[in-house]
């Protein structure tokens with residue numbers, strides 16, 4: 512018989528989240544999974560507005576991306592107001608503030624972008640949208656890659672949450688939108704997905720479709736709890752993607768796209784850097800051990816630099832700052 516020990520009350524774990532509908536769905540999912548894995552613990556959700564939620568009238572490419580959707584949550588973790596934050600991994604910068612780490616990457620949904628069309632185009636695909644059709648996207652990555660393949664389409668910036676964007680489409684402001692399939696799926700709007708955009712046409716954003724959970728690097732207890740939600744195959748893929756992006760010093764607002772596949776222990780990372788007019792392209796792939804994910808990302812970045820990726824990125828930086 513072991514002696515009876517009065518347990519020390521376990522600390523309540525405070526989860527930080529943005530207030531957007533997508534952020535909340537994702538955060539409550541994390542809370543539920545953790546609650547199932549650790550029924551004796553208490554997990555509370557604390558919401559905060561981030562800069563990215565407040566500035567809705569300026570193109571994302573112009574505000575930049577240095578933690579636009581993450582900074583307030585990070586300050587909360589550093590101050591000890593919250594214990595960890597749930598992010599769409601693609602919104603989490605590749606350089607984290609001192610003291611914070613990417614503690615967990617969850618299983619990825621389909622990382623592809625999706626075409627959503629106005630009712631009048633319901634019999635069309637990307638290939639058959641008419642000359643001059645207005646395609647809404649706030650991402651330079653989507654813009655550049657689609658312009659490369661479909662120079663006859665027009666591209667127009669669109670901001671706001673998913674519902675706002677879809678309302679603008681339905682009101683006729685756009686003929687089609689390009690959105691992350693994962694966001695639509697998580698919000699139970701998968702029925703709006705008209706076509707998954709194939710990787711041959713447009714590579715997705717780094718980390719797209721996965722959740723990234725950020726926490727304090729010295730919080731061993733939280734790091735251990737989060738391990739219950741880690742999906743290793745997704746994590747390897749996303750580490751490679753993030754290492755590639757970090758090396759090119761691009762944020763989520765640069766025309767850098769990726770695609771990863773994992774077969775056994777072999778990880779293949781495909782990446783593109785493309786000019787805004789869709790004319791200059793640096794594209795290549797690398798394959799190697801998944802456990803060497805970060806090295807693969809660096810190697811691919813090095814290859815693309817040899818194909819002129821840095822010049823493409825420097826030119827874009829100059830254009831975006833000037834306009």
Ligand SMILES: NCc1[nH]cc(CCC(=O)O)c1CC(=O)O
Nearest residue numbers: 599601690691693694719720721
């Ligand atoms: N940029 C905003 C954002 N951040 C995450 C998602 C969707 C979900 C995901 O990619 O994990 C979206 C919407 C979109 O790009 O359409």
